[in-house]
Amino acid sequence: MRNFISILLCLFLLNSCISKSVKKTIHIENKTQTISILKDKYQNQLYGFWLGQCIANWSGLVTEMDKIGNLGEIKTGDFYTRDDWGKPDQPSIWGEGVPSDLSSTIDFVFKKSDEIWGSDDDTDIEFMYQHLLYTNKVNILTPKQIQNGWLKHIKPEEENYLWVSNQKAFDLMKAGVLPPETGNPKLNEHYDMIDAQLTTEIFGLFSPTRPDIALKIAELPIQTTARQEAEDISKFYVSMYSLVYATNSNSSMKEKLLWMSSKSREKLPNDSYPAKMYDYTRLLYKSGIPWEQTRDSLYYRYQVNQKDGYNITSRNLYCNGCFAAGINFAASLVSLFYGEGDLKETIKIGTLAGWDSDNPTATWGGLIGFMIGKEGIEKAFDRKFSNRFNIHRTRQNFPNNGIITFEEMSKIGITITERVVMEELNGTIDEKNNAWIIPLENN
Numbered sequence: 001m002r003n004f005i006s007i008l009l010c011l012f013l014l015n016s017c018i019s020k021s022v023k024k025t026i027h028i029e030n031k032t033q034t035i036s037i038l039k040d041k042y043q044n045q046l047y048g049f050w051l052g053q054c055i056a057n058w059s060g061l062v063t064e065m066d067k068i069g070n071l072g073e074i075k076t077g078d079f080y081t082r083d084d085w086g087k088p089d090q091p092s093i094w095g096e097g098v099p100s101d102l103s104s105t106i107d108f109v110f111k112k113s114d115e116i117w118g119s120d121d122d123t124d125i126e127f128m129y130q131h132l133l134y135t136n137k138v139n140i141l142t143p144k145q146i147q148n149g150w151l152k153h154i155k156p157e158e159e160n161y162l163w164v165s166n167q168k169a170f171d172l173m174k175a176g177v178l179p180p181e182t183g184n185p186k187l188n189e190h191y192d193m194i195d196a197q198l199t200t201e202i203f204g205l206f207s208p209t210r211p212d213i214a215l216k217i218a219e220l221p222i223q224t225t226a227r228q229e230a231e232d233i234s235k236f237y238v239s240m241y242s243l244v245y246a247t248n249s250n251s252s253m254k255e256k257l258l259w260m261s262s263k264s265r266e267k268l269p270n271d272s273y274p275a276k277m278y279d280y281t282r283l284l285y286k287s288g289i290p291w292e293q294t295r296d297s298l299y300y301r302y303q304v305n306q307k308d309g310y311n312i313t314s315r316n317l318y319c320n321g322c323f324a325a326g327i328n329f330a331a332s333l334v335s336l337f338y339g340e341g342d343l344k345e346t347i348k349i350g351t352l353a354g355w356d357s358d359n360p361t362a363t364w365g366g367l368i369g370f371m372i373g374k375e376g377i378e379k380a381f382d383r384k385f386s387n388r389f390n391i392h393r394t395r396q397n398f399p400n401n402g403i404i405t406f407e408e409m410s411k412i413g414i415t416i417t418e419r420v421v422m423e424e425l426n427g428t429i430d431e432k433n434n435a436w437i438i439p440l441e442n443n
Contacts, residue, residue: 037208037245037436039414044373046410049205051377051385052369053362054117056347058109060358061120062100065092067354068322069299071313079299080106080352081292093319106351108344111386116403118393121161122362125199127391127409128153129221131398133206134412139420140217143178146224153395161394164323165190165225166199180223188225193323196226196234198359201366204241205413206420209438211264213424214242230325232267233274237363239264244371246440253341253371261336274329276308281333291338295353298330322355332360343368343380374406 066089067079074093089099089106102109111117119127132141132149141149150173154160162170168190169182177187185191203218204211215235222234240260247256261278268275280301284294302310303320312321321327331353339346346368350361369377378384389409392402418436421427427438 033440034437035209035245035440036430036433037438039418039434039436041373042208042417042436043410043414044375045370046205046413047387047406048373048377049202049366049370049413050123050389050406050409051374051387052343052372053123053366054389055108055110055369055377055381055385056350056361056365057120057122057358058102058111058117059107059347059365060351060361062089062103062106062109063092063351063354063357064100065094065319065322065356066090068093068319069303069354071303072316072320074319079292079295079354082348082352084352085348093322108347108381110381110383113384113386115386116388116390117386119389119391120358120362120394121163121166122198122358124161124391124394125166126202127389128395129199130202130409130412130416133416137419139206139416139424141220143180143220146179146220147173152397155396163195164193165195165230169195169225179220183223183225183227183231185227191225191227192230192325193225194230194325194328194356194359196222196224196230197237197325197329198362199225200234201237201241201363202413204238204243205370206417207242207425208245208417208421208436209242209440210425211239211242211267212441213420214238215267217420217424226325229272229274232269232272233325233329235267236264236274236278236329239267241367241370244367253368256371257336257341257368261333273302273308273310273326277302277310277326277330278333280308281330282337285334285337291334291349291353294338295331295334298327298334299354302327302330328356328359331355331357332363335360336364339364339368341368341371343372343377 063080067076068074069076076093085106087106088104091099128149132145136145150170154170165188168188172182172187181187183191200218200221204214207214207217215238218238222231226234243260243263247259265278268278281294281298284297301307303313306313310326312324312326334353335346335350338349346364347361350364351357387406389404389406390402391398391404421436421438425438427436430437
């Protein structure tokens, strides 16, 4: 009996030791699980980000504010449908009856190899933030660095390509107010407009696989112009950009984007209108109805009936809040879901969806462009594109009179990303394979 008890005791102790050993091993494995990212590939993807964003931005500009609904003083008739692609462009709300001068028809806008892409408000603030991170040699910008950058690179007089919250923040900076107070609702009545969500997505690319760090880096730039739901929406986009390398490499583009959006949905408070917009739009997408029907449902739910706490219409704003963060976020989800990772289809739907149509197109064109890289974009369109960019179309005081190539822009992005990888993500460099080794953590 005594021997039996001794045997049981030994077995218990042995099992306990094995269990502890297994647990410790698993813990160590989790701590040391890493991902390797080839730097040359990442630089090519950053090129794809800028090229994809430019194609999508300029294509979306053709229909910007053509269709905003039929509430308030400005009425624009029926929304566009897929049947309008390739047909004559209709005037925007400020077009004074004249269609876009970019294209007489609703179509893609390209720049040939001997032409130059112009900057726009969907690309130029991101360009400026990248420049500021690079020249200041920091991972996180200070309030003063942001103020100095805005005052140096943004033209003081209109036309300066600033709208609503960006313009108000700029005016406050000129008066000596520093971020994040420039986005404080008490000082900036446009805090819930679209501005931050089109100027900060790039921060996600500087922190691959780690949206928590990306959001730490992006927090002050976002709060420079946004608060509350508009801030949350901007975080959603930054998170999606950061999660590209956290996806299953064997998944399809559609599967990757759906997973990235689901993870980023976690950044939205469940009781907020952005979260409810996301859930409602995804539900309609899964139901199998056409994207046009989903877009129309969003218009009636949020602008006509003001559901889920989205009360923009009751505020009687100019163009019924066509610049608002909310309705443009909802519109962006339509092109995200229904585009299913196809660059051309995503841009088409975004261009036709309505409201500030160049914003969602630029966001997803940049993201998908990053995911498929320069060659993937050229393959999608079966053509070559210009690699030159003129930041001085909309901004000022940059080197070389504002002319820069996507190769140069992506090299700057690599420098910033490497610093973030090393200093914020505890990563290392694999010199032999010219790669970053980044520890993975649960997002």
